[in-house]
Amino acid sequence: MTAVEEKFSLTEVLSSFKACLEKENQDVLMDYYISGWKGLVRFMNSLGAIFSFVSKDAVSKIQIMEAFRKSSSGDQYRSLQSMVAYELKAKLVDLNKRAEHSNSGCRTILRLHRALRWLQLFLEKLRTSTENSKTSVLCTEAYNDSLANYHPWIIRKTAMVSFYALPARNTFFEVMNVGSIEDVVTMLGEAMPYVSQVYDITQQLYAQHNLLDLP
Numbered sequence: 001m002t003a004v005e006e007k008f009s010l011t012e013v014l015s016s017f018k019a020c021l022e023k024e025n026q027d028v029l030m031d032y033y034i035s036g037w038k039g040l041v042r043f044m045n046s047l048g049a050i051f052s053f054v055s056k057d058a059v060s061k062i063q064i065m066e067a068f069r070k071s072s073s074g075d076q077y078r079s080l081q082s083m084v085a086y087e088l089k090a091k092l093v094d095l096n097k098r099a100e101h102s103n104s105g106c107r108t109i110l111r112l113h114r115a116l117r118w119l120q121l122f123l124e125k126l127r128t129s130t131e132n133s134k135t136s137v138l139c140t141e142a143y144n145d146s147l148a149n150y151h152p153w154i155i156r157k158t159a160m161v162s163f164y165a166l167p168a169r170n171t172f173f174e175v176m177n178v179g180s181i182e183d184v185v186t187m188l189g190e191a192m193p194y195v196s197q198v199y200d201i202t203q204q205l206y207a208q209h210n211l212l213d214l215p
């Protein structure tokens, strides 16, 4: 690692999800949402090449959202709420089948939003796990209760196989770069409510606009 290369700390990554939440009106701010995902991808890349098929997909979705933010309509993508209002009003979302607007912001964020549910479940399982818990089992359970419901058979099988390559619980805690196991458990207990809040607000926003099944 070079001097300028920062060591990954899960605390900083999860703090992006806290920063996402705008105080006054509970808007979910896009730049922090993207920044949280970028940090998670960095973590996943540090786990080895076997997860590159997952990180490539996450990266391509992050890039779609960054491009929207940098475009001439960038202000409309300031928050998830403003994005939904703008794209729906301008008819920029394919509601029934992928066609003209195959990579709308709404559908792209929906994929990340579903993955956030996996993260929420997985981190909660890690937080409450015991010394003998297997990370592959925790990850599989979290995946089956979330993302797997949206993935075709081939992706599900590939994902399941890759979970066996996850490091052991202790190594996982070390890579998080937070401190002792007790420190990790405390940090997760403090940070996860913000991730859950971001998830819940997004879920409510998408439900309110019937966007939870975008193709």
Ligand SMILES: CCCCCCCC/C=C\CCCCCCCC(=O)N[C@@H](COP(=O)(O)O)[C@H](O)/C=C/CCCCCCCCCCCCC
Pocket (backbone or CB within 6 Å): 010, 040, 041, 043, 044, 047, 051, 053, 054, 057, 058, 111, 112, 114, 115, 118, 123, 139, 143, 147, 150, 155, 159, 166, 172, 176, 215
């Ligand atoms: C220990 C603490 C930190 C944990 C940090 C984990 C870091 C996780 C980073 C990213 C998570 C995964 C993001 C995956 C996004 C998947 C979005 C998706 O569902 N895409 C599919 C649908 O997209 P469209 O085709 O409709 O555009 C796409 O088909 C998926 C392709 C890739 C396979 C996704 C498998 C997901 C497995 C999730 C578990 C990752 C395990 C990482 C273990 C740490």
